[in-house]
Amino acid sequence: MTYHSVKTSPPNHHASDALLLSYAAGALPSGVALAVAAHTTLCADCAHRAAVAEDIGGSLLDRAEPAALCPDALARTFGRIEAPEATPPPRMHDVPPHLAGLPGPLRAAVNALPDTRWRLLAPGIRQIDLNPGARGGGSSRLFRISPGTTLPHHGHAGIELTLILQGSFTDEVGRFQVGDLAELEDDVVHQPIVDSAEDCICLIATEAPLRFSSLLGRLMQPLFGL
């Protein structure tokens, strides 16, 4: 099945100011930052607030105490400009058609992957791991979940973000549709169920590993690798 980028009404669930500030400052783990960057491509309000938060960075840069550079720094910089870039940005292949409608930051992440096939994880649940090395302890994965499927009951330490890219789900907090960002915090235990007629595709990014609270969840934990 193909991912469809369907623009509906503006999102109802937004990134908090704290999350946008941490993103702007460059302080988020990369998986969580990926979810925020992708959300801002779907949400004008959060894009605007992210831009204001980045203005804080610009302002701090403006006022930074200047540190003298080497006397020949400008010449060396021209040298860098003329030299070919040492490490071209990773580009292993084009984004496959089944993921072509993803927001730009996610396409860039998919681009860097050697394998972009959906992997069956559990009945009704498929995933693509966007950060297979799991550097930094967090994770970011695309999930494709069949209608009516419930994700195992889980809690987590740190931030967990879910960005809906297709379909919808409902959990204890509310209903989440395309473009919505679910921002969960420490020790919130939740159990989303897909309530759309089509598969729900979402990005789930965490700051720290998930903890499944049910027996089934604990059995699945090694499979998720979350």
Next chain:
Amino acid sequence: MAVQLQACDPVDRGARKEDMMVGVMVEDERAALAGHLRAVAERRDKAAFAALFAFYAPRVKGYLIRQGCQPAQAEDLAQEVMAAVWRKAGLYDPAKAEASTWVFTIARNLRIDAIRRERYPQVELDDGARELPDDRPAADDVVSTGQRARLVQRAIATLPPDQAEVIRQSFFQDKAHTAIAEDLGLPLGTVKSRMRLAMIKIRAALGEQEP
């Protein structure tokens, strides 16, 4: 090495008047900087680039040192950031962002690429990102870019100490709000609300109302 940076230090009331004078000076300089960026984009103008370099390279290096970079790495990254400014100058849109904000995001991303050896997810101009239908007036309709930087600076300088502290830790200590809460021994909600209040004040300074 003690690097002084007053922008986040609201306790230093004595500096306030001076700040405003610096603001005025910087505003003239800022118009010139945007012009230099355009000259680099359109004509690959090396003299204009040298002027950008003189303003931004030492600030980028100073900012990186303030973030804990060793001076040698800060020097290397500052040169790399300026090389990226040259290469990407054509992407800079003065109607959308202050020049300093744009340079800041380049420095942020390159620093993370270098330190964590992974790419910081970012929004490219063609992602349609900030082009979504939005009934809000464009940033430069409310206050001109240039004026915008000064207003943000003054708003930051007048934040209450607890709000200035969380901003300082985010931008200079590389800590997400969750890590700040842990380090300060505060509930996460308290840190989030300080950040929210800080953002509300800065947006109010820019003439925006809370939605």
